[in-house]
Amino acid sequence: MRVGLVVVLFVTSLVGTGEARSQDVTGYLDGNKLYEFCQPVDGFGVKPFCQAYITGVIDYVHMSDWALLKSGAQIRRSWCETYGVTIGQSVDVVIRYLQNHPEERNQPGAALVYMAMRTAFPCGGATP
Numbered sequence: 001m002r003v004g005l006v007v008v009l010f011v012t013s014l015v016g017t018g019e020a021r022s023q024d025v026t027g028y029l030d031g032n033k034l035y036e037f038c039q040p041v042d043g044f045g046v047k048p049f050c051q052a053y054i055t056g057v058i059d060y061v062h063m064s065d066w067a068l069l070k071s072g073a074q075i076r077r078s079w080c081e082t083y084g085v086t087i088g089q090s091v092d093v094v095i096r097y098l099q100n101h102p103e104e105r106n107q108p109g110a111a112l113v114y115m116a117m118r119t120a121f122p123c124g125g126a127t128p
Helices: 002-015 031-037 048-070 087-100 109-120
Strands: none
Touching: 031 048, 031 087, 031 109, 048 087, 048 109, 087 109
């Protein structure tokens, strides 16, 4: 139960209410750094750190959703990508979100990965 509460608090902090100022929220890296890490180098495509970071956030959110659902919590999944979405596609979604929302890049990188996936793959046609 305690683990479930911690997970709920973490996921809730990612979504937020919009009332917290960006300087109140810290993270390992912000969207500006993530965007920088995701730029191709000498035509070689996405840097490994970019893919690993995005994949880690996605896996964490999937695990959190799974744990909460398994515990019997009545929650909605964070997002609902269709079967067969690849890591490369997910990385593309996040990079496109970062490109299209430069005004949000001061936010924590993990929160931007969350919002990118939630925007691209809403559940049941719901808006993020």
